Amino acid sequence: MLNYRKPVVFVLMRGRGPGAEQQAVSNSISFPNLEGEPTNGHVSIYKTYWGRQGLGAQESNGSAVAVHWNTGRLPPHRAGLQTVEYGRAPGQLWMQATELRVSSYGRDDMCGGVAAARGFRDGGLHWTAVLPGLVAGETIYYRYGSAVDGWSSPAFFVAPSSPPPLLPPLAQSDGAREQDAEQGINLVRVTRFLAFGDLGQHSPDDAFQHCDCPASRRNTDAMERLVAKSYADGEPGAHAILHVGDLSYAMGYAAEWDAFLHQIAPLARRVPYMTAIGNHERDWPESGSNVGQYDSGGECGVPYAHRFPMPLPTPSPLKSIVEGKGKAPRRRVPDLAYYSFDQGLVHVVVLSSEHIAQVEWLEQDLTAVRRDVTPWVVVALHRPMYFTGVDGKGGDDYKVAAYLRDAYEEVLLRHKVDLVLAGHHHSYQRTCPIFNYTCAPPVEGGGAGYWGPVHVVIGMAGFANTPIITFPPRQFVYTNSHNHGFTRFSAHPEALLFEYLVPLIEGKLGSGTSESVVDGCLVKDSFVLSH
Numbered sequence: 123m124l125n126y127r128k129p130v131v132f133v134l135m136r137g138r139g140p141g142a143e144q145q146a147v148s149n150s151i152s153f154p155n156l157e158g159e160p161t162n163g164h165v166s167i168y169k170t171y172w173g174r175q176g177l178g179a180q181e182s183n184g185s186a187v188a189v190h191w192n193t194g195r196l197p198p199h200r201a202g203l204q205t206v207e208y209g210r211a212p213g214q215l216w217m218q219a220t221e222l223r224v225s226s227y228g229r230d231d232m233c234g235g236v237a238a239a240r241g242f243r244d245g246g247l248h249w250t251a252v253l254p255g256l257v258a259g260e261t262i263y264y265r266y267g268s269a270v271d272g273w274s275s276p277a278f279f280v281a282p283s284s285p286p287p288l289l290p291p292l293a294q295s296d297g298a299r300e301q302d303a304e305q306g307i308n309l310v311r312v313t314r315f316l317a318f319g320d321l322g323q324h325s326p327d328d329a330f331q332h333c334d335c336p337a338s339r340r341n342t343d344a345m346e347r348l349v350a351k352s353y354a355d356g357e358p359g360a361h362a363i364l365h366v367g368d369l370s371y372a373m374g375y376a377a378e379w380d381a382f383l384h385q386i387a388p389l390a391r392r393v394p395y396m397t398a399i400g401n402h403e404r405d406w407p408e409s410g411s412n413v414g415q416y417d418s419g420g421e422c423g424v425p426y427a428h429r430f431p432m433p434l435p436t437p438s439p440l441k442s443i444v445e446g447k448g449k450a451p452r453r454r455v456p457d458l459a460y461y462s463f464d465q466g467l468v469h470v471v472v473l474s475s476e477h478i479a480q481v482e483w484l485e486q487d488l489t490a491v492r493r494d495v496t497p498w499v500v501v502a503l504h505r506p507m508y509f510t511g512v513d514g515k516g517g518d519d520y521k522v523a524a525y526l527r528d529a530y531e532e533v534l535l536r537h538k539v540d541l542v543l544a545g546h547h548h549s550y551q552r553t554c555p556i557f558n559y560t561c562a563p564p565v566e567g568g569g570a571g572y573w574g575p576v577h578v579v580i581g582m583a584g585f586a587n588t589p590i591i592t593f594p595p596r597q598f599v600y601t602n603s604h605n606h607g608f609t610r611f612s613a614h615p616e617a618l619l620f621e622y623l624v625p626l627i628e629g630k631l632g633s634g635t636s637e638s639v640v641d642g643c644l645v646k647d648s649f650v651l652s653h
């Protein structure tokens with residue numbers, strides 16, 4: 123059972139829906155460290171940089187990582203002790219985070235619906251600490267919490283980098299890596315991402331939840347194995363994870379955020395977990411979302427903003443507990459919906475499809491990209507600009523896709539964006555290199571050059587699949603709405619390999635198939651982009 127920061131009771135019901143009758147109620151069940159236990163840990167890339175930091179300084183390749191976690195509503199004298207301790211070796215966590223922020227939200231911050239009614243459960247305090255001055259490729263060991271309220275279990279991540287990661291030899295197991303990162307650095311010029319959308323969550327004991335996505339558990343288990351195995355093999359399983367919206371499908375049932383964060387923790391405590399906002403996090407009428415349906419259950423992006431504060435704007439909208447003189451602020455945070463970051467060879471731009479198009483910002487961001495540092499540019503957003511479904515061209519999602527193409531496509535083309543990743547449609551779909559619904563023409567002898575980004579719908583990670591017509595339009599090179607899986611892309615300086623992976627427990631290797639098996643997954647689709 124998860125620690126939800128408040129005692130819980132079990133209720134036996136008979137029947138279902140509004141007519142269900144309560145039969146029995148258990149005694150109240152608590153946890154030994156109910157409020158103080160640090161839970162829901164994950165890390166994100168706060169900043170990467172390459173260049174001279176200060177007069178006369180050496181060119182350096184460094185980064186800062188944000189650690190996020192959750193506690194109950196601790197009194198100020200205990201809250202003030204929360205921190206992250208970290209270091210370069212297990213058991214030698216000599217350093218402490220320099221920036222610490224905390225936030226919380228209440229029922230009044232919800233926009234309505236079930237989120238403000240029976241779905242509400244207090245989320246406690248949401249902590250973010252920044253670990254600055256990390257040397258790219260170093261393994262950083264860390265824990266969060268406090269000596270008074272207890273520490274998290276130890277965890278580690280590899281410090282992000284720009285340009286390419288300089289990867290030290292890694293541990294044979296999670297436990298310990300005694301070797302100093304500076305001894306025998308092994309240069310591996312590849313940057314790997316895991317990417318997917320529309321994951322949701324599923325209890326390991328198969329307990330029913332209001333929104334249950336059994337396939338999500340198969341995928342997070344498979345990704346966890348993939349990452350752990352590659353660490354043991356001394357190579358990176360992933361330098362970052364990109365979740366392109368529709369995260370937990372809590373949709374107002376706050377406890378399911380805890381279940382989701384618990385499910386992704388083995389991945390997200392080790393690999394920076396970068397997110398885009400989806401309709402099921404954000405949309406609510408008259409709350410500022412662009413599409414305006416009821417898909418967030420009344421959350422209107424508030425739990426998402428507190429739980430996944432992506433690279434924070436300066437000044438941060440989240441008040442420091444220190445600045446607030448010990449008081450945790452209780453107010454709605456603004457949308458933190460779009461941002462960009464570098465990891466290794468890849469510049470990633472995350473847009474919000476749930477808000478008015480961010481064209482000016484996108485133009486500025488892409489203009490500033492140094493392709494000699496990050497030769498690959500990937501744009502991620504929740505709703506696709508290109509997809510094919512069973513409902514012809516009349517559905518709202520097609521209207522949104524047309525709006526997004528009108529807003530962004532010319533900018534993406536002009537800045538030679540390589541890949542556009544989206545979810546929302548619960549399937550895998552890959553287009554040709556495309557602009558204005560037109561594929562690149564075949565060129566005799568190859569060497570076609572850049573025509574437009576390849577758009578990939580990767581909304582097949584957990585939620586029930588959405589059907590696709592049998593014969594999709596020819597702009598779609600490969601489609602699959604039968605399997606659940608995730609994608610991986612590996613960027614080298616001159617080529618990018620993209621793979622759609624389906625855990626073997628679900629996929630079957632047919633006779634005579636050309637599909638291969640990699641790391642316990644079927645490779646259902648793969649393609650290579652080259653510069």
Ligand SMILES: [Fe+2]
Nearest residue numbers: 368400401546
């Ligand atoms: Fe969606």
